[in-house]
Amino acid sequence: MELRYQVTGPEDGPLLVLGPSLGTTTHMLEAQAAELSRSWRVLRYDHPGHGSSPAAKNPFTIEDLARAVLALADEDRFAIGGVSLGGAVALAVAALAPERVTDLVLCCTAARFGEPGPWHERAARVRAEGMGWLAGIVTARWFTLGVDPEVAEPVQSTLLGTDPESYALACEAVAAFDLRDALRDVRARTLVIAGDQDPATPVEYSEVIADGIPGARLAVVPDAAHLANVERAPVVGGLMARFLGHGVGLKTRREVLGDPHVDRARAAVTDFTADFQEFITRYAWGEIWTRPGLDRRTRSCITLTALVARGQLEELAMHVRAALRNGLTPDEIKEVLLHSAIYCGLPAANAAFAVAQKVLNEDI
Numbered sequence: 001m002e003l004r005y006q007v008t009g010p011e012d013g014p015l016l017v018l019g020p021s022l023g024t025t026t027h028m029l030e031a032q033a034a035e036l037s038r039s040w041r042v043l044r045y046d047h048p049g050h051g052s053s054p055a056a057k058n059p060f061t062i063e064d065l066a067r068a069v070l071a072l073a074d075e076d077r078f079a080i081g082g083v084s085l086g087g088a089v090a091l092a093v094a095a096l097a098p099e100r101v102t103d104l105v106l107c108c109t110a111a112r113f114g115e116p117g118p119w120h121e122r123a124a125r126v127r128a129e130g131m132g133w134l135a136g137i138v139t140a141r142w143f144t145l146g147v148d149p150e151v152a153e154p155v156q157s158t159l160l161g162t163d164p165e166s167y168a169l170a171c172e173a174v175a176a177f178d179l180r181d182a183l184r185d186v187r188a189r190t191l192v193i194a195g196d197q198d199p200a201t202p203v204e205y206s207e208v209i210a211d212g213i214p215g216a217r218l219a220v221v222p223d224a225a226h227l228a229n230v231e232r233a234p235v236v237g238g239l240m241a242r243f244l245g246h247g248v249g250l251k252t253r254r255e256v257l258g259d260p261h262v263d264r265a266r267a268a269v270t271d272f273t274a275d276f277q278e279f280i281t282r283y284a285w286g287e288i289w290t291r292p293g294l295d296r297r298t299r300s301c302i303t304l305t306a307l308v309a310r311g312q313l314e315e316l317a318m319h320v321r322a323a324l325r326n327g328l329t330p331d332e333i334k335e336v337l338l339h340s341a342i343y344c345g346l347p348a349a350n351a352a353f354a355v356a357q358k359v360l361n362e363d364i
Helices: 026-036 062-072 085-096 117-129 134-142 149-160 164-176 180-185 203-212 233-243 247-257 259-267 274-288 296-310 313-325 330-344 346-363
Strands: 005-008 015-019 041-045 078-083 101-107 189-195 217-221
Touching: 005 026, 015 026, 015 062, 015 085, 026 041, 026 149, 026 233, 041 062, 062 085, 062 164, 078 085, 085 101, 085 164, 085 180, 101 233, 101 247, 117 164, 134 149, 180 203, 189 203, 189 233, 203 217, 217 233, 247 259, 247 274, 247 313, 296 313, 296 330, 296 346, 313 330, 313 346, 330 346
Parallel strands: 015 041, 015 078, 078 101, 101 189, 189 217
Antiparallel strands: 005 041
């Protein structure tokens, strides 16, 4: 399965994959991509027969789409999200590869899209009559009454340009989709967004996901139907930006401290500590450690000295490991601790040498 895609944002930014809804293309995610591309490398893809992706020739499942998206992700760890069908694909990716997905944003989607019968009926009618009859019916479910035509018209035009057979096959994939029993296995930090007037995936569908994924957050957007990210773009964009605002910091934190440590720290987050962890990731790792004025080796030297001075031995052990990851040699770490002995005191340096020796012994 070949999915065409486009990438925006800094080349060295953390990867964020976004998928659109059924009957739309990457353009429906334009507002969110423009905001998030400031710090994330945003990859948006088109479903088969949608936008620039080739038409589907054979039946497929949402899990097949998820595997195709996984093949596009060129980093071991990445964030993923989507709207409706794109959200279901993102959810399937998080279930298939929980060790790879760090953050998950699900907008107006479901772990199961209702009874399969109506989806099969829609697929049959599209095959028989084409896409034209869908325009008025579907867009009435996508937007609230009285939506600005300038908002709805581009999305409606995109729907009419979708390959009918690919659309029908996607409907059949949606009919067969049911990931409710796998929600508890998703490990990614998760935000679920719902439109309060969404008839296609009502708020109850989002509540099922939020209740099923450990630690997931739910945000309900007022005065929004199914394409909440289009109709209420600033609101949805703000929710996503705040949730993913730690992106650069998380990437730096993983590079410096290592995946095992960061995974343990994130697994231990509670509702009480979540905001503090977000603060650390966003500002310490995303603002200070990424400044160009000092390289990471130098920052490690400064951090080791500060931790010796304050007697923060548990943090010191973590940052001795980080110093090794940042390229300091054991001899250079020794010199930092010797220098600290003069300016921070002999007892503090003595304790620091003991901690560092244990860490170095681990590395031998």
